[in-house]
Amino acid sequence: MRLIWRRIPPDNFNHELVWLVVSIAAAVGGGIWLSLGLPTLRCPFLAVTGYPCLTCGATRCAIAFLHGNISAAWSWNPLALLALCGVALFDVYAAIVLVTRAPRPRLIDWTQAEKNAVRVAVIVVIAVNWAYLLAHRAQY
Numbered sequence: 167m168r169l170i171w172r173r174i175p176p177d178n179f180n181h182e183l184v185w186l187v188v189s190i191a192a193a194v195g196g197g198i199w200l201s202l203g204l205p206t207l208r209c210p211f212l213a214v215t216g217y218p219c220l221t222c223g224a225t226r227c228a229i230a231f232l233h234g235n236i237s238a239a240w241s242w243n244p245l246a247l248l249a250l251c252g253v254a255l256f257d258v259y260a261a262i263v264l265v266t267r268a269p270r271p272r273l274i275d276w277t278q279a280e281k282n283a284v285r286v287a288v289i290v291v292i293a294v295n296w297a298y299l300l301a302h303r304a305q306y
């Protein structure tokens with residue numbers, strides 16, 4: 167795996183622009199939804215099994231995060247909080263590279279072992295987060 171910095175040719179997919187727009191649209195859409203007092207979605211997995219799914223608490227985590235209550239956001243869903251922090255950092259990065267037209271970092275030439283290590287790490291993180299949610303299921 168190598169980290170390179172490169173400018174994006176005009177005909178290439180612009181990840182920074184697309185995902186910045188998608189994340190802002192999701193935040194604005196969610197804000198409008200909640201400000202109108204529309205109902206939040208109920209988790210069908212929780213309704214059927216009585217156990218929280220992998221994403222249970224993510225909406226309440228996002229609301230707490232946007233109100234600056236990080237400890238409440240963490241208690242609702244730690245992985246969702248980490249994802250929200252990652253999206254916020256990505257959005258700042260994307261805005262900077264789009265405005266400055268700076269070269270963009272890309273990880274290339276992944277070996278199969280590196281790909282597998284990332285896959286295992288993602289599965290372990292998701293499993294640990296789910297174990298946390300199951301251990302704290304009384305709050306859902």
Ligand SMILES: [Zn+2]
Binds near residue numbers: 212220221223
């Ligand atoms: Zn759920």
